[in-house]
Amino acid sequence: MDAGTRGVERVSFRTYHEVEGRDSSxxxxxxxxxxxxxxxxLRTVARxxxxxxxxxxxxxxxxxxxxxxxxxxxMRGGVGLLDADLNSPTASRLLGARGPLRVDAxxxxxxxxxxxxxxxxxxxxxxxxxxxxxxxxxxxRFVWRGLLETGALRELxxxxxxxxxDVLVVDLAPGGDRLSDLFELVPQLTGALVVTxxxxxxxxxxxxxxxxxxxxxxxxxxxxxxxSGYACDTCGGTRPLFDGxxxxxxxxxxxxxxxxxxxxxxxxxxxxxxxxxxxxxxAVTASLMITQPTQVPSS
Amino acid sequence: xxxxxxxxxTQMTFDERQVPGDGTFAASFACPSCGRRIxxxxxxxxxxxxxxxxxxxxxxxxxxEPMQLIRTSVSGRADALDDIPPAGSAGRxxxxxxxxxxxxxxxxxxxxxxxxxxxxxxxxQERGIVQITPExxxxxxxxxxxxxx
Numbered sequence: 001m002d003a004g005t006r007g008v009e010r011v012s013f014r015t016y017h018e019v020e021g022r023d024s025s026x027x028x029x030x031x032x033x034x035x036x037x038x039x040x041x042l043r044t045v046a047r048x049x050x051x052x053x054x055x056x057x058x059x060x061x062x063x064x065x066x067x068x069x070x071x072x073x074x075m076r077g078g079v080g081l082l083d084a085d086l087n088s089p090t091a092s093r094l095l096g097a098r099g100p101l102r103v104d105a106x107x108x109x110x111x112x113x114x115x116x117x118x119x120x121x122x123x124x125x126x127x128x129x130x131x132x133x134x135x136x137x138x139x140x141r142f143v144w145r146g147l148l149e150t151g152a153l154r155e156l157x158x159x160x161x162x163x164x165x166d167v168l169v170v171d172l173a174p175g176g177d178r179l180s181d182l183f184e185l186v187p188q189l190t191g192a193l194v195v196t197x198x199x200x201x202x203x204x205x206x207x208x209x210x211x212x213x214x215x216x217x218x219x220x221x222x223x224x225x226x227x228s229g230y231a232c233d234t235c236g237g238t239r240p241l242f243d244g245x246x247x248x249x250x251x252x253x254x255x256x257x258x259x260x261x262x263x264x265x266x267x268x269x270x271x272x273x274x275x276x277x278x279x280x281x282x283a284v285t286a287s288l289m290i291t292q293p294t295q296v297p298s299s
Numbered sequence: 300x301x302x303x304x305x306x307x308x309t310q311m312t313f314d315e316r317q318v319p320g321d322g323t324f325a326a327s328f329a330c331p332s333c334g335r336r337i338x339x340x341x342x343x344x345x346x347x348x349x350x351x352x353x354x355x356x357x358x359x360x361x362x363x364e365p366m367q368l369i370r371t372s373v374s375g376r377a378d379a380l381d382d383i384p385p386a387g388s389a390g391r392x393x394x395x396x397x398x399x400x401x402x403x404x405x406x407x408x409x410x411x412x413x414x415x416x417x418x419x420x421x422x423x424q425e426r427g428i429v430q431i432t433p434e435x436x437x438x439x440x441x442x443x444x445x446x447x448x
Binding site for chain 2: 011013014016019021023024025026027030031034037099100101102103104107108122124125126127130132133134135143144147148151152154155156159160
């Protein structure tokens with residue numbers, strides 16, 4: 001019941017901005033400090049690249065992992081891979097990364113996988129086959145999930161002792177909004193690599209994520225078309241796997257380079273299971289080197 | 300958020316927080332002019348909102364531990380993380396854990412236990428507390444705003 005209803009005189013008092021004193025909780029400062037932790041942590045990382053796709057199931061984690069491995073063989077300063085697909089993490093398994101992870105005053109140390117790639121993934125923190133389960137009151141989880149997931153991504157970036165790296169590859173979950181989350185936390189993001197498969201459905205879906213990147217001002221390094229045909233070990237030829245030419249169509253529509261096409265290979269003991277054609281790794285690496293990182297306005 | 304003592308037209312200052320362990324949160328503020336105190340009582344949803352943002356009402360009084368949000372919010376694998384004691388800690392006098400407090404610590408999920416143990420040990424050391432009891436743990440939890448620990 002307010003003062004008028006109770007029949008007493010209304011009191012007047014100053015409003016938030018009229019009270020000069022500092023907010024005693026300083027929530028804004030606390031959030032700014034969280035961001036600063038990420039910025040400070042990534043000062044020793046020369047380039048951060050997001051691997052994204054608007055569509056799930058295009059082999060994005062495979063491309064990100066194989067790319068990290070390929071780059072690690074070409075760069076002496078170290079390569080890291082952050083599996084930012086919190087709910088469906090697979091990159092650490094692809095790279096053969098294992099825990100437990102050491103925690104000391106410098107933070108949580110990433111697992112070192114094949115090719116000396118430093119890996120951090122929720123998969124390293126969860127029991128085999130267990131989904132990410134937030135310990136929040138049931139029935140309200142949908143309210144908190146976004147905040148918690150962004151907070152978890154912030155910690156995976158800022159609380160991990162990445163140390164000095166030439167490149168940190170961030171494997172994003174499907175969906176354009178994931179790039180927005182990353183970009184808010186890492187405004188100095190060097191660029192984004194787009195992964196698609198040839199199908200028309202993928203083209204439409206990936207187009208949305210490209211538009212998101214453009215709207216944010218994130219430099220687009222180029223497109224990699226995955227599952228671009230079926231490579232037959234018997235005849236040596238490559239046969240179509242999907243209808244469509246999404247990679248080339250997106251490249252033409254947006255003026256972005258098609259950096260390579262990766263055919264689907266059947267299992268073959270003679271070939272490494274995680275490998276991209278050298279031309280694709282070279283093209284992505286070259287694009288990364290010439291791309292100017294997003295300019296962060298000085299505050 | 301600011302609290303104003305209307306009678307004195309003076310901004311109240313943060314006094315203390317309480318984390319009763321039932322998912323709610325309380326903080327008291329006092330008027331430096333007249334001494335009047337008020338309590339802000341947050342329900343489970345409001346408390347959870349603050350926790351999900353990983354911030355502390357009344358300000359952060361503790362250096363954030365690595366992956367504190369993930370460790371306190373996710374049901375993780377028991378042996379996922381290997382907490383290494385800080386260099387030089389072997390020579391420092393650390394508080395002794397009472398049997399009751401060790402029992403309580405054992406109920407904390409392994410995924411987060413190493414971090415929780417370090418936080419309580421640091422709290423005791425900074426205050427010259429020689430034995431960690433459940434009462435010390437309660438006090439630390441409230442003072443530091445450690446919901447869920």
